[in-house]
Amino acid sequence: MADRAATHTAAPTVERSDRLRNVVLIGATGAGKTTLAESLALTAGALTRAGTVPDGTTAADHEEIEHQQQRSVQLALLPLAWQDCKINLLDAPGYADFAGDMQAALRAAEAAVLVVSATDPVSAHTLALWREVRLRNLPTAIALTHLNAVRVHLDEVLATLQDAFGEGHPDSVLQLHDSALKDGRLLGSVDLLTGRTYGEPGDLPTVDEDRTHLVEAIAGEDDALLERWVAGEELDTASLGDALRREFLAGTVHPVLATAPPADPTGTAPGAAELLDLIAAVFPSPLDRADDLPACDPDAPLAAQIVHTGEDPYVGRLSLARVFSGTLRPDTVLHVPGGTDEKVAGLSCPFGKQQRPVPHALPGDLVCLAKLTAARTGDTLTEGTEALEPWPQPEALLPAAVQAHSKADEDKLAQTLGRLTAQDPALRVEQNPDTHQLVLWCTGEAHQAVVLDRLRSRYGVHVDTVDYKVALRETFAASSTGHGRHVKQSGGHGQYAICDLTVEPLPGGGFEFVDKVVGGAVPRNFIPSVEKGVRAQLAHGVLAGYPMVDVRVTLTDGKAHSVDSSDAAFQTAGALALREAAANGRIQLLEPVDEVQVLLPDEYQGAVLSDLSARRGHVLGTEPGGPGMSLVRAEVPELELVRYPVELRSISHGTGQFSRNYLRHAPMPPTLAARYEHAS
Template sequence: MAASIEKIRNIGISAHIDSGKTTLTERILFYTKRIHAIHDVKGKDGVGATMDSMELEKERGITIASAATYCEWNNHEINIIDTPGHVDFTIEVERSLRVLDGAILVLCSVGGVQSQSITVDQQMKRYKVPCIAFINKCDRSGANPFRVVKQLKEKLGHNAVAMQIPVGLEAGHEGVVDLVAMKALYFDGDKGETIRVEEVPEALMEQAMEKREILLDAASMFSDELTEAILEEAPISEEMLIGAIRKGTLERQITPVFMGSAYKNKAVQPLLDAVTQLLPCPSDITNQALDLDQDEAQVELSSDPAAPTVALAFKLEDGQYGQLTYIRVYQGTLAKGDTVVNVRTGRKIKIGRLVRMHANQMEDIAEISAGYIGALFGVDCASGDTFTDRDLNLTMTSMYVPEPVISLAIVPKDNKAEINMSKALNRFSKEDPTFRTFVSEETGDTIISGMGELHLDVYIERMRREYKAEVTTGAPRVAYRETITRRSEFNYTHKKQTGGSGQFGRVAGYMEPLEGADFEFVNEVTGGAIPTPFIPACEKGFRNCLAKGPKMEFPVTGVKVVINDGAAHSVDSSDMAFQAAARGAFLEGYMKAAPVIHEPIMKVAVETPTEYQGAVMGSLNQRRGMIVGSQEEGPMCVIESQVPLAEMFGYSTVLRSLTQGKAQFTMEFATYRQVPQSIAEEIAKKREEEKKSVA
């Protein structure tokens, strides 16, 4: 780790499913001489790509866990995180982008900007990550990279500017024209490792000049020197142009677009050049922490290796040698033998073994300095913990964790499986904040919750393989919610007289629907009708009712409770009495406020060949879906819809049979909406049956 901080790049590779992220990473590792042979994601040799080190990833041909690696190119050190594309593993993308300085957004030249590209782009916006775009698969039939550039502008609102134009498309894709140097690049040799530089072909000269004009125009906004040179028609050096584009990229005002085909080994090296020339080094990015001693005031961190240490644990993995904690050092240096403090728990930690990751292989190192990503062994912590020097009390802001939307009951086969299952669940819920587990009070079943069917499938399969825990799964459960639809008043007196002092408390007020929040408590009591010390007890009593709604025992959301009157007794009133009075008042007011059930609605995007468009729309309508729109893009058509999650179980099998396996869909949580009356009655019937079977 001897490079200066200007020569470090921390980048992520993110995209929609099957855009070629892992294949691109494999080529990058090959050209930077980190690996000596190329293996493909679903290759015939059965080895699988380097970054898909998990057996399940090799079998399914998808990325499940983000994997870190590093390589060197043009005297720059590049730390790369390859992230999954499925929305079920969205937390992997989220936590990777949280610690990265820049990203490559990979797009398919046929599919263009797809539903998951939009989600990934929103995540980049959330963490203000500058990115460059790479339009992959220019060798596929139907490839049209300039349509994708247009979509980047229209659908994602990027100021997308082509840095290259392709030399030939589809089967005739040979290379690219570099619009900065105005040279044509061809990639010779078995693996495209030899770059041949030639003059721009005559046939492409006019298009190249036109696209270069657009590039100069966009870049001139970020450099007065470049603007002057254009106006005076002076020669424009490559350094001047690259400098202006870099400035625009770092401000997220320009998205430079590169083209090629990773699978056919075309144009990956110019993309690597772009990473070193255009994406930020750690000191270009302003990172902030919150000072816990100063009421969470924001503090700017410096990338100085000599400053006091601030580091963030962003991902946990259970390796064969114990817990492996991926860490990004923002300030200072973490060295072997140092003592740091975990800000969340206040516990001191002595740093033992430090490693650098290359997929699932590791290399011991003596220290991790500011700007680097590495990993620690044997440290007990949670994902999102901050480590600092003893005299600092700073914490990094945590990342956004979406709520789980689907639950399954799991039952172990025997006693041994039960012990292994609990070990597995402990580890998985610690590693993945979107994976939750709890025991149902009603049925006594172990319930696991996650982001989708595939998410839970993968974890059940991992239990079988990694922990030898054979489990059977129950019916999927949907995270329903209850809420109220109108204002209602309550006036409840709690009286209990036993020997000695009794209990007395009266609570009066009203409740009404609340938009955009789960619960709000407002105290409007005047004249001491309820003594001030008992107000928190009233709030606690109301809050305790939210976990199980009186209607069907689902969690309650969207309720505002206002108390404006009450009564207390000088002897018999207590915290307990007012908590009980609040509970009674809630039950009284809730049933008068016309409670309804809400269900999670998913945003579903189906990509299908045009001839199956009608059948797919029909299948979504049957599932209470609402078609939001459809776009035809060449031979394919994308149908966007909103469908209740309860209707989406097993949809992948239905879709495959409808379209001969040619369609795919992505789904992510959109909102909660009221359940139709007939469905609400069915849910109520099911709940009754469940209760009877438990009784």
């Protein structure tokens, strides 16, 4: 199929939105998405050999951290020219930590290719991705990889896919090609509809039988075709192709194609031309989009959305935008709803680290905008239309407490974190008011590693990670009394203040101060001073340095001096009295408890329930969370949730999700509290 591939150095362009194809590659980590993307680019002529564009420069847009971790960590765009179409191929990260980029790609695309490894075709992660695209009604084809593995039989893999993804209709998962496999190598294939051959398929004895099965499956979804087929009429290829496209757009059929990387860096990638032909002929254009986003009209007011933000060492900030309506041109002034106006400088078509200038972007196209200052990932750029709804972001629930390594790093840290959050909406930065820690909230360990690496390698800011602190509290477990005496005599005015306090627990009541002084033992003007001193001591704690809450403090008696008493003296006396009450009584540590909701496939419910119990969790109940899914509600101490995003992912094989909300502080078990009683 090399005669079809157009080698090009300029950005691929089209002048009609119906010739655009926006396709997202999704798949579990290790399924081979990025290899398939490179194979498609090689076949389309965008690469002259694996990893190299026609002018000889590298097309890899993966940072060093990605090579170290052997996984895609950010959304990548490959614009390809095939036949008379421009195919915007979006390679979405497979790892669950970067689900926000995958959601962005799903927003930008009209169809998906689910990349499935033949060695593990229905892994938990693959099934979760399938549920996601089906929930969005996104037309989806399936690309099979790793067919060279030992003991892989294509018929068996296809049957497994039909059982898992057929949703009760196995024929909805269609084999469009008969593929020739020999000694684990994919040699070529035959298109069952057109009879076109790819590669070196040789003699495939089941083509006629498989074609009959395919025609029956397609005709079975179309009443007019079915009537002709039952009447014995030979159905023409054009009618079958039109029916296949209608059914694919409706989500009632899911073509399956076998793929393999090229045998050598400059060779043909088996299955790539077949997939590109399918995308050009069958996949939807932006005109086929059937959701509530703006209509694909080149003359309408412009509405675009930023789906990814990156940085170029020479250009600065680069914003990848999907144009939904209108035509985007350089020098246009656009509005960010709720924000400021942005002037669009040059437009470019990205390919790896290259930026190829383009004169305009049609509705439905993807384009890079340079040097936007205010707009962030997820923001809408408009000429007066309303803001588009952002796509769902994964909750950042894994904390990393950091501190600047040096004064120079500290001076740059705040600004740098602002730039990172502009690029990565999944990253949340918090200056915790209770623990005074700077906390980077990430979606998982891989996300955390990428954020820390970008701080160091991209911006030259070094930070040290420190133990994350949970905001504990102290309280009185029983009533106690304290006597505060602050008497000092020196030349001139001295200091004189004495007060007696009773402290009682007040569960859930915060703080209450009661005045029961009689006979003016403490003058009225000094009673607020006692309360102020008590409040200051409560903020610092009395046992382990944690704030004290949920107490009633009653001022019962005291003494004053006509000359030496003062506001400061009674503040000190109040604090001393509270500390003595603590020494005389029993102090209890309180820990935060969160309300947790866990959404996961039914098969992992038992393991998750057992794990929550081991975390001192109190399970409130379970309920259906959708087809094949369970929703578990529980109350769990925050101390047990610090690494829960990582551990839930392990238990549920990457398919579980959870959310949490602070509920209350509750008494900590004494054996656990003993570990924290000497904290500062």
